[in-house]
Amino acid sequence: QTVVTQEPSLTVSPGGTVTLTCASSTGAVTNGNYPNWYQQIPGQAPRSLIYSTTNKQSWTPARFSGSLLGGKAALTLSGVQPEDEADYYCLLYSGGGVVFGGGTKLTVL
Amino acid sequence: QLQLQESGPGLVKPSETLSLTCTVSGGSISTSGYYWGWIRQPPGKGLEWIGNIYYNGNTYYNPSLNSRVTISADTSKNQFSLRLSSVTAADTAVYYCARAKGGLTTYPDWGQGTLITVSS
Numbered sequence: 001q002t003v004v005t006q007e008p009s010l011t012v013s014p015g016g017t018v019t020l021t022c023a024s025s026t027g028a029v030t031n032g033n034y035p036n037w038y039q040q041i042p043g044q045a046p047r048s049l050i051y052s053t054t055n056k057q058s059w060t061p062a063r064f065s066g067s068l069l070g071g072k073a074a075l076t077l078s079g080v081q082p083e084d085e086a087d088y089y090c091l092l093y094s095g096g097g098v099v100f101g102g103g104t105k106l107t108v109l
Numbered sequence: 110q111l112q113l114q115e116s117g118p119g120l121v122k123p124s125e126t127l128s129l130t131c132t133v134s135g136g137s138i139s140t141s142g143y144y145w146g147w148i149r150q151p152p153g154k155g156l157e158w159i160g161n162i163y164y165n166g167n168t169y170y171n172p173s174l175n176s177r178v179t180i181s182a183d184t185s186k187n188q189f190s191l192r193l194s195s196v197t198a199a200d201t202a203v204y205y206c207a208r209a210k211g212g213l214t215t216y217p218d219w220g221q222g223t224l225i226t227v228s229s
Contacts, residue, residue, distance in 0.1 A: 001172055034214045038156075045205055045219040046148075046156065057217060089156050091214050097171060098213045100148075100156040 002026050002094040004101040011107045012080045020104045021072040022090030028071035029092065035073035036091040037066055040103075046089065050075060082108050111135040113206050113220035121200075121227050127193040131206030131220060138187055139164055144209035145189045146216070147180065149202040157202075161213055162189055169213060196227045 003025040012018040022035060029035060037050040048057050050066035053073065063079045073090055085108040090101040117129040131145070138145055146161035160170035162180045170178050174193070182189040193200060204225055208218040 034212055036214045036216075038216075040156075045222055046216070047219075048215060048217045051211075051215040091156075091158075093212065093214050095172075097169065098158040100158060103155045 001097075002092070002099045004090060004092050004094075004099045006088075006090060006101040006104045008102070009105045009107065011109055012077070014080060014082055014108055016080050017076065017078045018080060018106065019069070020075045020077075020088055020090075020106070021069065022074070022092065022101050023072045024092055024094060026094060029068060029073045031068070033073070033092040033094060035066065035068075037064075037073075037075045038089045038091065040087045040089065042087070049088075077106075080108055084108055111208065111218050113208065113218060115204060115206050115220045115223040117204070117223055117225060119223075119225065121196055121225060122229055123197055123227055124195055127191070127196050127200065127225055127227075129191045129204055129206075129223065129225070130188050131190070133187050133189070133208075136208075137184075138182055138189055139184050141165075142210070144169075144213055145180075145182065146207050146209055146213070147191045148205045148207055148216070150205070150222075151199075151202040158213075159191065159193075159204075161209060198227050201225065201227045 005023045038046040040046040144161040147159040177194045179192040203222040205222045206220045207216040
């Protein structure tokens with residue numbers, strides 16, 4: 001089964017920029033994997049931020065953007081806010097099924 | 110506004126079958142184009158996709174759970190359900206039901222989740 005790998009943790013200063021990545025054990029991530037990104041505040045259900053690589057949900061702040069970068073899916077936060085401190089999960093379609101990454105804990109400090 | 114609400118026993122004994130129901134309000138599970146799914150999260154760990162049922166009844170399961178999972182729908186009650194057999198402590202998790210739109214990967218709508226503990 002496909003393994004999806006994310007950075008376990010990242011730290012960013014308020015107002016800074018950070019990029020989270022999502023790699024697949026089967027090779028380069030492409031648009032055909034329909035990369036999705038979810039944000040989870042502890043104690044809450046996940047919230048969809050980005051779908052199909054680059055598309056934002058209606059509630060997704062403009063500072064969040066999705067892309068493909070060096071064979072991986074990427075989530076970039078520009079102008080990070082304290083409320084962006086959360087766990088972030090990518091989700092890929094692969095091999096007829098769906099696989100979550102292990103998640104990145106983003107600390108805003 | 111779509112709402113999803115999980116319901117289940119809370120505590121399940123090892124080797125037994127876990128059964129959960131998701132009640133949907135504000136929308137019909139028979140509406141074309143939507144997948145209705147289950148995702149779980151063990152305490153302190155990441156998310157794991159369990160499976161989905163499409164509006165037409167087709168099902169899609171995580172291969173690692175495939176032999177133990179059944180997802181079904183009751184359109185008369187606007188509910189869909191999860192059955193996971195032969196549970197062990199490793200199945201202890203918060204179980205979320207969710208609606209997927211445009212495929213299996215995009216879940217804009219989630220239930221609040223329910224903690225299921227497997228213990229004797």
